[in-house]
Amino acid sequence: MPRRTGIEVAFVLAATAIGCGAPATPAAGPQMARTGGAGEESDGVSAEGLLGDISAEDVQRVIENNEEALAACYGKALEVEESIEGALRIRMEVSPSGRAESAFIEKSDLGSLEAEECILARVESFSYPRSRGGNARVSYPLVLTSPYTPPRPEVWPSSRLDAVAAGHDAEVRQCLAGATGVEITLWVGPGGRALSAGAAAFGLEAYEGAACVARAAMNWTYPDPGASPAKATLSF
Numbered sequence: 001m002p003r004r005t006g007i008e009v010a011f012v013l014a015a016t017a018i019g020c021g022a023p024a025t026p027a028a029g030p031q032m033a034r035t036g037g038a039g040e041e042s043d044g045v046s047a048e049g050l051l052g053d054i055s056a057e058d059v060q061r062v063i064e065n066n067e068e069a070l071a072a073c074y075g076k077a078l079e080v081e082e083s084i085e086g087a088l089r090i091r092m093e094v095s096p097s098g099r100a101e102s103a104f105i106e107k108s109d110l111g112s113l114e115a116e117e118c119i120l121a122r123v124e125s126f127s128y129p130r131s132r133g134g135n136a137r138v139s140y141p142l143v144l145t146s147p148y149t150p151p152r153p154e155v156w157p158s159s160r161l162d163a164v165a166a167g168h169d170a171e172v173r174q175c176l177a178g179a180t181g182v183e184i185t186l187w188v189g190p191g192g193r194a195l196s197a198g199a200a201a202f203g204l205e206a207y208e209g210a211a212c213v214a215r216a217a218m219n220w221t222y223p224d225p226g227a228s229p230a231k232a233t234l235s236f
Helices: 056-065 067-080 113-125 158-166 169-176 204-217
Strands: 006-009 046-049 086-094 100-108 136-145 182-189 193-201 230-235
Touching: 056 067, 056 136, 067 113, 067 136, 067 193, 086 113, 086 193, 100 113, 100 136, 100 182, 100 204, 113 193, 113 204, 158 169, 158 230, 169 204, 182 204, 193 204
Parallel strands: none
Antiparallel strands: 006 136, 046 136, 086 100, 086 136, 100 193, 182 193, 182 230
C-alpha cells in the first residue's frame, strides 16, 4: 500500500438563491486545476440558495483543509483493487448552524461504496461557515487518482452486463422502490467475481436505493474479464 493516495479536488457550484432568478449553469465536468478567482464562484465552487446562501470560497476552504481525511477514505478502495479511480460529485445542504445535512453522491464512476460512504461521513462531520437566511445547497466533485501504475482496466459497455442485471430484476426493484436516475459502477475481477461496487443517484432517497443495489451486486456473478479487472456502469 502506498504512503499517500492520489487525490485531486475540484468544485463546481452555482451561486443563486431559489426565488431570486434561475440558477447559474455549473461548469461542465470537474475542473482539474485550481485557478482561483473571486466572486460567486471559486475554483468552480458555488452554492445554490434554498432560503439562504453561503460563500463558495469558504466552502472550498473547508474541503481543501480536509483533503487528507478524504484521501484516507479513498485508500479503502485501493486496499481492494489498486486500479480503482474515478470522479464523484457530492450534493449536500449547509444549515445556518454550519452543519452539513442530507449529503449524498449524485454522480460517480469510482465504483467503491466503502470509499464513497466514508467520504460522505467525513463531509457531514466537517464544520462549515454558517449559511445566511436558511439552508444552502452545495455540490462539488472530487477526482480520485490511483498512485499506482497497474494495467488499465477494460471498460465494458453496460450491455455486457444487461443479462446479469435482468437476472436480478426482483432484487433491484426491491432496493429501488420505484426510484429512477440511479447508477452503479462495478469492478469485476478474475472468475467474474465483483471486486467493488459504488452508487450514485439524483436524490437522497434514490441514492439509498442505489447503495442497496450496489451491495446486492457484490454477490452477483459476471463474465470473466481474465487476468485484469474490468469496469462497467449500469443505469436503472
